[in-house]
Amino acid sequence: xxxxxxxxxxxxxxxxxxxxxxxxxxxxxxxxxxxxxxxxxxxxxxxxxxxxxxxxxxxxxxxxxxxxxxxxxxxxxxxxxxxxxxxxxxxxxxxxxxxxxxxxxxxxxxxxxxxxxxxxxxxxxxxxxxxxxxxxxxxxxxxxxxxxxxxxxxxxxxxxxxxxxxxxxxxxxxxxxxxxxxxxxxxxxxxxxxxxxxxxxxxxxxxxxxxxxxxxxxxxxxxxxxxxxxxxxxxxxxxxxxxxxxxxxxxxxxxxxxxxxxxxxxxxxxxxxxxxxxxxxxxxxxxxxxxxxxxxxxxxxxxxxxxxxxxxxxxxxxxxxxxxxxxxxxxxxxxxxxxxxxxxxxxxxxxxxxxxxxxxxxxxxxxxxxxxxxxxxxxxxxxxxxxxxxxxxxxxxxxxxxxxxxxxxxxxxxxxxxxxxxxxxxxxxxxxxxxxxxxxxxxxxxxxxxxxxxxxxxxxxxxxxxxxxxxxxxxxxxxxxxxxxxxxxxxxxxxxxxxxxxxxxxxxxxx
Ligand code: ADP
Ligand code: MG
Ligand code: ZN
Numbered sequence: 164x165x166x167x168x169x170x171x172x173x174x175x176x177x178x179x180x181x182x183x184x185x186x187x188x189x190x191x192x193x194x195x196x197x198x199x200x201x202x203x204x205x206x207x208x209x210x211x212x213x214x215x216x217x218x219x220x221x222x223x224x225x226x227x228x229x230x231x232x233x234x235x236x237x238x239x240x241x242x243x244x245x246x247x248x249x250x251x252x253x254x255x256x257x258x259x260x261x262x263x264x265x266x267x268x269x270x271x272x273x274x275x276x277x278x279x280x281x282x283x284x285x286x287x288x289x290x291x292x293x294x295x296x297x298x299x300x301x302x303x304x305x306x307x308x309x310x311x312x313x314x315x316x317x318x319x320x321x322x323x324x325x326x327x328x329x330x331x332x333x334x335x336x337x338x339x340x341x342x343x344x345x346x347x348x349x350x351x352x353x354x355x356x357x358x359x360x361x362x363x364x365x366x367x368x369x370x371x372x373x374x375x376x377x378x379x380x381x382x383x384x385x386x387x388x389x390x391x392x393x394x395x396x397x398x399x400x401x402x403x404x405x406x407x408x409x410x411x412x413x414x415x416x417x418x419x420x421x422x423x424x425x426x427x428x429x430x431x432x433x434x435x436x437x438x439x440x441x442x443x444x445x446x447x448x449x450x451x452x453x454x455x456x457x458x459x460x461x462x463x464x465x466x467x468x469x470x471x472x473x474x475x476x477x478x479x480x481x482x483x484x485x486x487x488x489x490x491x492x493x494x495x496x497x498x499x500x501x502x503x504x505x506x507x508x509x510x511x512x513x514x515x516x517x518x519x520x521x522x523x524x525x526x527x528x529x530x531x532x533x534x535x536x537x538x539x540x541x542x543x544x545x546x547x548x549x550x551x552x553x554x555x556x557x558x559x560x561x562x563x564x565x566x567x568x569x570x571x572x573x574x575x576x577x578x579x580x581x582x583x584x585x586x587x588x589x590x591x592x593x594x595x596x597x598x599x600x601x602x603x604x605x606x607x608x609x610x611x612x613x614x615x616x617x618x619x620x621x622x623x624x625x626x627x628x629x630x631x632x633x634x635x636x637x638x639x640x641x642x643x644x645x646x647x648x649x650x651x652x653x654x655x656x657x658x659x660x661x662x663x664x665x666x667x668x669x670x671x672x673x674x
Contacts, residue, residue, distance in 0.1 A: 281312070549573040632646055
């Protein structure tokens with residue numbers, strides 16, 4: 164198979180995502196009062212409504228509607244005041260009613276968009292000469308470092324409910340084929356679920372990965388879901404087709420399921436782009452089919468072929484009255500939206516003078532940004548940027564640091580009292596305890612001496628003693644200053660600040 168880079172010279176990859184997110188932070192299910200929980204014994208959180216008993220009537224969860232409207236506002240969607248629920252019929256034991264309650268042509272949220280900032284190595288996946296955004300109209304501008312911003316349109320976000328969990332035992336990989344027994348756990352049945360569908364505007368696996376990541380950060384910041392790809396509270400289907408460069412018509416797409424990490428999403432799309440190019444270049448055709456990504460074998464395999472559209476007999480649900488959202492309700496949802504990652508990132512860059520990539524990392528995760536802002540309390544001057552530096556470069560290696568400990572380490576580093584290597588040693592010692600890094604530095608006698616008055620006699624002594632090296636320096640061998648710093652460090656028993664020694668030695672040698 165050709166590489167992704169080779170394929171994308173001749174072919175344009177067209178990608179659209181369908182993302183399901185469980186509203187895990189709610190207390191109860193979508194249409195009944197059953198508790199939402201993940202680890203209760205099977206079939207303990209059930210009632211006549213979510214078990215589909217005849218005559219049981221659903222009542223929509225107002226908080227779930229609030230969550231989806233917040234999701235829509237945060238992704239620049241139009242909030243539709245009038246919409247309704249539909250029944251999507253199918254027969255399978257994971258839905259006892261034999262239909263899923265979902266939305267029809269009009270969803271609560273329609274026609275939004277997110278702007279994706281693509282930078283670093285991932286920005287190279289899109290050929291530099293390819294500057295048209297997915298909407299086919301907007302030109303994409305490249306920065307000098309190759310990064311660019313791609314607008315991605317969102318078709319809709321609709322409200323629906325999750326199905327029960329099926330467990331197949333005795334077969335291979337938990338699949339139904341060859342299984343001896345199948346179990347159904349209705350605890351998950353009726354969990355509020357929002358489905359976001361993008362327009363086919365994504366052009367590279369990296370853009371798809373970043374879109375998912377941005378969605379995860381946005382929904383987590385809104386507090387509407389824990390968005391765990393691993394546990395399945397956020398799930399993504401990747402639709403992908405190829406077309407010749409310059410062609411306007413869309414090619415036939417394949418849909419990829421079973422994607423449970425950002426890396427899988429990227430790699431599955433990359434594989435599928437290369438596979439489709441090979442098929443097409445050999446004169447074959449792409450079937451509209453559902454494929455399954457096998458991470459261990461790094462390939463996709465066919466799950467089922469779609470020859471005709473499934474007929475779900477979609478029809479308005481007579482048990483649920485159409486919605487009429489009021490301006491007050493929508494305004495209240497708007498007022499609940501906290502500062503979103505993009506705004507937060509811009510604020511961090513501007514107020515704290517930290518570089519974009521670091522600011523984006525700190526602003527992306529609500530727990531991380533909360534920790535960061537707590538660590539900043541009472542910190543001033545140079546130490547502010549150092550808190551960010553410690554958060555990005557040191558803190559992620561530790562699991563139990565307190566914000567005050569990060570602040571304290573940052574202050575020590577900003578004052579040149581310790582080196583980065585020493586900071587690691589101190590963090591090893593305080594992680595998971597309530598010890599203050601300052602105290603550890605003092606206990607272990609680690610504090611570096613940076614005071615010129617204390618360092619100067621040592622510098623003078625070393626210069627007087629090392630006459631050969633001084634002569635070499637004057638003859639143009641500037642590297643010898645490293646040796647002299649070493650001598651100063653030895654003479655100070657490792658306590659002197661090497662940066663200061665270097666500065667003082669250079670100043671005296673150049674004088
Ligand atoms: P389906 O009915 O098979 O689910 P939809 O038309 O609802 O298909 O589209 C589902 C997703 O696939 C959307 O994100 C859409 O943008 C994307 N999509 C549609 N057609 C194509 C195509 N030809 N190539 C790539 N993605 C596509
Ligand atoms: Mg689909
Ligand atoms: Zn119930």
